Amino acid sequence: MSRFILLCSLFLIVGCKENQTKKIPESPRRITTIDSVKITEVIERKFKTFEGLADTTFVRLADFSDGFVYDMRYATENNFLKAQVYECAECYTRVKTAKALIRANNEFKKKGVRIKFFDCYRPNSVQYKMWKIVPNPQYVANPVKGSIHNKGGAVDITLVSLEGDELEMGTDFDFFGKRAYHDNFDLPQEILDNRKLLKETMEKYGFWSIRTEWWHYNLSAASNDKIADFKWDCITNN
Template sequence: MKYSNVFLSLGFLLLSCKETPKQHEGKVEEEIKEEIKKVVVDTNDLKIGETPKTFRSFEGLADTTFVRLADFSDGFAYDLRYATENNFLKEKVYECAECYTRVKTAKALLAANSDFRKKGVRIKFFDCYRPNSVQYKMWEIVPNPQYVANPKKGSIHNKGGAVDITLETLDGEELDMGTDFDFFGKRAYHDNLDLPKNILDNRKLLKETMEKHGFWSIRTEWWHYNLAAGSNDKVADFKWPCE
């Protein structure tokens, strides 16, 4: 297995360290430390006999660094609507679909998703970090602050601290939240209790778990969550690469 081979290699490095002349020992020890840092295993989806997957570590990264969430876990699902025409703008405004956030946001999302998965569901993303230049595109299409934040001020999406999400089962079936993403009406409000019990229960599960991990919601959108610790970050225009 790949996982076993990594640690077998580390064992050989440790043995060779003893045989290396003193002037090379420090270099070898540093190589061992670097190899250990790379071994981050996510076993959420592992089946018996499968090789564990390796993911990047947050070690050495500042909390404000932008990271691609899929590099740190495969436990999430994605339907990044603004990379398609299936959104309220009816236009594609991202060149390609990626979910980036700041490191501190990613850490909180991983912790929240761990709790969700214990209950048989996982986070599904509609939107993550949004470059400020994309905010300007959205404003050109719908220049209405009721639906799109003014790009001159920016939104917490532009800071890498907001996500638009829902929940789905581990088999990929979305939980019923009462409306689709970006439905602008009272049926999407958190304080609208005139809904079937299963919808209210699903929203409660989403809201309470996200709040437990440092996020807060807004009254009119059941899907939108801001990381409290990310509200003071600067608006950014970092653009991810597209192949």
């Protein structure tokens, strides 16, 4: 009798374990569902869309793409002014400029490179700050007239490898001299090829360059926009 009870107990224990085993496959499925929801949320939170935004709205480029590299020099003292004129490093442009930059960068990426920014939209009040330090129109646009940077239509850029290594362009950003000129062909072929790739691709997506700065590009469609003094929020972090 006692053996019978023991056998019954064993059967119950095994039976319970079997019941537990049967439940196991359901849990991972639930976790997977939760994970995929989480992943979707992260993606949705990470990138905004341009839907419903006017072409002239100011946007933070990093909210729309993670394909760019940033080295915002005016948020440091590592620039020709030797002064930090931005409170924090951010790259804002008008929507139409951001769209053109993303399109250009997609083409660059197919060729194994991508855009690295040195400067983007620059509030007009910062232009005044720069003018106060260097009041010379040869180096700084007069803030009264403003620059296309103040319109959210100009960017200072170079190309980097997908890993982030800068391509050789012959000079650093904001080097003022003949070596930075587009029409200076007295440079190693590699530099000329890199500049050509940058210039031709940017032109294809609606940008034009100025003769004396290989890094500066203006969006043609931004020429008639107004000088702005919108200031970005320094609390934003990636």
